[in-house]
Amino acid sequence: MADRHIDDISGVETTGHEWDGIRELNNPLPRWWLWTFYATILWAIAYTVVYPAWPMLTDATRGMFGYSSRNELAREVATAKAAQSAITDKIAASSLGEILADPQMTQFATAAGAAAFKVNCVQCHGSGAAGGAGYPNLNDDDWLWGGSAEAIHQTIAHGIRYADDPETRVSEMPAFGEILKPDEIRQVAAYVVSLTGKPRDAAMVGPGKQVFIDNCASCHGEDAKGNREFGAPNLSDAIWLKVKGEAEIAQQVRQPKHGVMPAWQARLGDSTVKELAVYIHSLGGGE
Structure with a gap:
């Protein structure tokens, strides 16, 4: 064992480490710091005994208190x-018209x-409800099936072309x-483009x-x-869901794309569907 070395200036023992003639002092930690450190170790051991902490192969230790963050969340x-039950029950028992006529229910x-949402x-519709290619923008007043709260509710509840919902x-x-000749398809595409x-x-x-x-015209109307x-879109307002140019319009006429929206009534329940209808109506319901 090497001889102990005491620093001449401070009188403190050194660790034996030396760099370029500079020796490292071996100053002991303050007692209060050591006792605090020991206390944290004891606290950690006690915590792992009292609360769930140690993972195992298929489970984890439960802890003496039986605490569960999942149970706490469920209680909250x-x-x-x-x-909220008073107002949610009121919404469940009210029509959309009654909800929209009551400021408190409308806000909730x-x-x-x-x-x-x-x-x-x-x-599909985006975080701001602005939609995307093939998914409608819900912020404007352009609606395939109507923009009233009742029409929006019907669409949300039963979906569009959703095979599992008879409604x-x-x-x-x-x-x-x-049905049409290629030249006729190009002609009608040119006419539709000319509208906007x-x-x-x-x-x-x-x-x-x-x-x-x-x-x-039987679906889109003579004025387009x-x-x-029928869910037939307005072709005269320059708002397009599935196409952008003349060639794409011709392709839609030739071989149309048909989107599908799920029916949410069975999955979410009538109250939530009503709330969604009120929210979406507030974004762009034009009726």
Whole structure:
């Protein structure tokens, strides 16, 4: 064992480490610090005995107190639901018109609907409800099936082209590639573009209008403003769900795409569907 070395200036023993002639002093830690450190060790041991702590192969130690963060969360949720039960029960028993006529119910339903939207709807419609390619923007006043709270509720509750719900909204545009000639499809696409923009060949607009009246007006209307009874979109407002240009319009006429929306009534319950309807109506319900 090497001889102990005492620093000449401070009188403190050194550790034996030396760098470039500088020796490291071996100053002991303060007693209060050591006792605090020992106390934290004892506290940690006691904590792991009292509370769940040690993982095992298929489970974990339960702790002497039997504490569970899951159970605590369940109690807090139950407490919150109990506190809200008066207004939630009132919403469940009220029509949409009654909810919208009551400021307190409207405020609660809008907030609850916003929360439900973030859990169930953002995957398709986006966090801001602005939609995307093939998914409608819910912030504007352009509605395939109507923008009243009742119409929105029907759509949410029963979905669109959802095979498992007999009350789902159903409409399908025919595949006109099996009905019209290729030139007629290009003509009607030019006419539809002319309603909101400039087609590539203006000479095709006149014949395209006649093709439209003969084949498309029964659903979209002679003025091309759509028909919410059939879920037929307004083609004169430059708001497009599935297409962007003349070639895509022609392809939609030739072989249309049909989206599907799930029915949420069975999954979420009528109260939550009402809350969603109130929230979405607050974003862009135009009726």
